[in-house]
Amino acid sequence: MTVQQLYPRLVVSDxxxxxxxxxxxxxxxxxERYTDGSGTVVHALLRxxxxxxAVKDADGIDPAPTGHGPVIMALYVDDPDAVAAAMVDHGGRVIFEVDDHPYGERGGRLADPFGHIWMIAARTEALNPDEIQSRTTAAYPGG
Known part of the structure; x- marks a missing residue:
């Protein structure tokens, strides 16, 4: 078996x-965007x-989230502050403000208006895994 593609598919109310x-x-x-006979979006692929x-309209099989689920979408960008501001300008909500983190990233966490959580970040330092672990343990000792 060879995996050919993996992408998230977000169920939304609209x-x-x-x-x-x-x-x-x-x-x-x-x-691409495809609908069923009633115009309900069954698949819309974004890049x-x-x-x-992808996103799709909620239906009887795939309900829209009512809060936020256990999945966090991680999106690395060149300017997390600008992306976070654009999300808020278009109806997103800040969960954690964009800030510098000791593990070599600048980022924050936001919710889109459809119940999905996004970690928006940029790498600010080239750290090896041991450095990341050491800094993370020091910054967050209690878990």
Whole structure:
């Protein structure tokens, strides 16, 4: 077996609004969009840089999140402050402000208007795994 592609597929209450949000907040482009006979979006593929993800309208099989689930989307960008501001400008909500972190990243955590959580970050230092672990342990000793 060879894995050919893996991408997240986000279930939302309004796929067309989500597509518009991701275009505005992340500079994404809509690659493809398919609907069923009633116009419900069953698949909309987006691309931002080399990354792809899909959204679909919630239905009886795939319900939209009611809070936020256990998955956090990690998005590395060149300017996390600008992306976070764009998310907020288009209806996102800050969970953790963008800030510098001791493990060599600048980033924050935000919720999109559709119930999905995004970690927006940029690497600020080239650290090896031992350095990252040491700094993380020192910064967050209690877990």
């Amino acid at each position: 796929a067309d609004a989500a597509v518009s949000f991701y275009i505005a907040a992340f500079g994404a482009e809509l690659v 931002a840089g080399p990354e792809v993800w």
